[in-house]
Amino acid sequence: MDDPMDYLPHPHARLIVAGEPGDLGGGRLAARVSRTAQALAELPPGPLFCGMRNDLPSVLRYLGAWQARRPVALLDPDLSAAALAALVTRFRPAALLGFAQAPHGRNIPHGTTAIRRTPRSGSGDEVGEPHPELAVLLATSGSTGSPKLVRLSRTAVLANAHSIAEALALGPDEVAPTSLPLHYSYGLSVLNSHLVAGASVVLTDAGLLERSFWSSLDDHRCTSLAAVPYQYDMLRRLRFDPAEHPALITLTQAGGRLRPELIDEFAAKADFYVMYGQTEATARIAVLPPKRLADRPGSVGQAVPGGRLAIQEGEVVYHGPNVMMGYAETAADLARGEDLDGVLRTGDLGRLDDDGFLYLTGRVKRIAKIFGVRVNLDDVERILRDCGPVAATSGDDRVTVWAEGLDVKGCAALARRLGTELRLHWSGFDVRGVDRLPLLTTGKIDYVALEART
Template sequence: MKLHRDHPPEGTVRDWLDGRADAGGTGFVFPEGASPLSWDSLRSRAREIAAMLTSQGIAAEESVAIMMPNGRPAIECLFGVLYGGFRATMINLVAGDEAISYALSHSEARFAFVGPEQEELFSRTADPAHITALSPDGGPSPDVPLHDITPQSHALLMYTSGTTGRPKGVVHTQCSLLAGGWTTAIAHALTPEDRGLCVLPIYHINGLCVTVMGALVSGGSLALVSRFSASNFWAQAAQSESTWFSVVPTIISHLLHSENDPDPDCIARLRFGRSASSALAPEVQRAFETRFGIPIVETMGLTETAAQILSNPLPPGTRKIGSPGIGVGNEVAIFDSGFNKLPPGQEGELVIRGPNVMLEYLKNPEATADSFTPDGWLRTGDLGRQDGDGYVFITGRLKELIIKGGENIAPREIDEALYSHPDVIEAAAFGRPCASYGERVEAAVRLRSGSSITPSDLIAICEKRLGKFKSPDQVFLLDELPKGPSGKIQRIKIPVEIDRHMRR
């Protein structure tokens, strides 16, 4: 199987795993101790798992839940489910019991691969009358014919965070899942010689599509660790001989404020770092690149698009600080409220069309219809503008805008003002109900240890950059801001966390 820049991958995940196995080579390494996994060994194990699932009477495209952390068993189970033509239903282990129970029930999965450390969580959240736990280790493989699968067959079911209601189940096909890895591979010019470092959970779309599918499609390999650790990150990158990594802005900030430095050989080997999932503050990006000498490529992706939709070019191409880049592998536009394309410079909703776009929201035709324009563009819910070179600048979320006295305020503006102080590790602005203005602006911040800066100092910084009207009325100092599985700060949960903090 060969990567082509001009058209997305053809075939199925089974086809691509067969091709990689036939070509040989290492697929995955595990810096925390598990033995490496060649593409050929992965195919053998995937076939065993696929045959076992088939022998259980599971239909093609039926959900099979995967309730496991990053590791060799999770990779084997994921590819086993995909190889067998089933719908891999990735369970977010930190979503909370209610959301996990909903995903297991809504997906109608009758079987779930459950890691040893997740057995208690499974027992709390699963209905034993409808779903059976399977051991990742498995047993001998029965000799049964596997289901026929096509590029249009269901392959992945991943639930959104549910910040505006019940989580929605995003369905990807075999071909859109592969296209998610392809957009990453062509944007970053990945080759069989590249090895990514994955510290993000593969039950999140970034970890699964950017790094796992990116390795499959490019023919390279992946170093996979259980979780991000600022104290171990550079050692893991060096030990695994990684050439690139994919992280989120909070991780970049934590690495920047850590006392650990990579060794010179590690820096020389790393071609780039990749940032996604939320906006990267320009001050943080510049400071990281100045300290470590590793270029950061800002990107943007969605669960609904199998991750990446935008990316800045690699050096020496033009990286525009503050922009997640241009469309690579898909079409990008800015629409007004009537779904008309806007010219460069005008603000509207970012929309996407391409081979990596989801098939549907499972069992939710109304939400599916609402997410697409009449001519098939996916509505992202992000506000932004596009410059004359095609670079997109995100200005906010339609549902996150703070409306103060009838004026729209994008939280990102305030975030970036707060990040301009070097002691700020995490920052997020949000709106609170207010009798005078409808909403008032507040913000939460995490500072580096030993910092003497005060909330008043931070408000003054914002007022100098943004003016008093847009600046926070209050800034709260927290030990940690609430985050999702990818490390993205969850703005909607901050007021609850502040209230809990104030009651202590």
């Protein structure tokens, strides 16, 4: 790896394990990564499956796979044995690393299970080797049992890490905690962008509701915090104040639309970056820096350095080196090269102003019909953004709205409000109160689980 742009991690980057003294950086980190890479190189050929926790063994496996040029799927470490077995059948990895449950019910909390990659019974086909540029595989968002895997090249991972580091002005003094899962593209991008910038990452599995998370944030003088909209809702309820954490300067947000009043509230307390991205673009596509929040309200920013945004027939289209190679449904797909040639149709609707700032207006497929009238489900959620956490799903000629903490009277009032604002009869809206909206491990609303309840 002669090109310094290929360094992951940068020679000055540090990993800090929360609750433990010292750090791991420089030559010591390089040596640990090299030892891990050597061990992974001795495994059978093929992709690796890594149960990716926010801990040192997981990060060393990831970096070791990178150094050994072994493609690695970073997956939820707590996948059920059945879900993991289904993925193994489809993608036939060379080894399973660090999963809580292995297929057939064997516990392998930090172990390695090697898998003999043979043809499917009766198929007669040999398993081809993955494409030489394939580096990382991430699951698409959703809670179905058979997610597609996003194929990311080494170029895409590095390009996005460097563009994020540039957009956020990351330097060696930055320290970020793992506030999001590392098998989620946003969480992984926090790790990658800090590692290429020679900065530090505090590894902790603690969540934002745990006191130990905030103790670690203060003990290690973390300078930034990354979160998704639901986490910011939660922080507001907790009356979170960045001023109580003296080293904390920067807050970043991606993973969905954040209510404008929350943006204003947190932007008044810290340097607040609004960001937009997709796993299919490795992570982030656009960034709105703090200094542009006031004059570009509602925007998700301009394209990250090296990227370009366009609107085609109302859809946001992104051009850049961080676009995925394509999807993978089976092991055979891992051998394919570039399917998209750096062009991603995002599935989001939006517009660009004269200065290239992007404004999202909805999803191509987030459309329902009420009495024959098309209704954008994102519009429904925007109308009710002052009512707390809500989610809208489509049904048979109706829209179901799920609202946290509402009683029967409150649900009826919301249905009437929607009818008035959208000029449709209120009976087209089935408003249901829930104690808590179901969430994916990424902190996003689990729409699939909600649709299963209708």
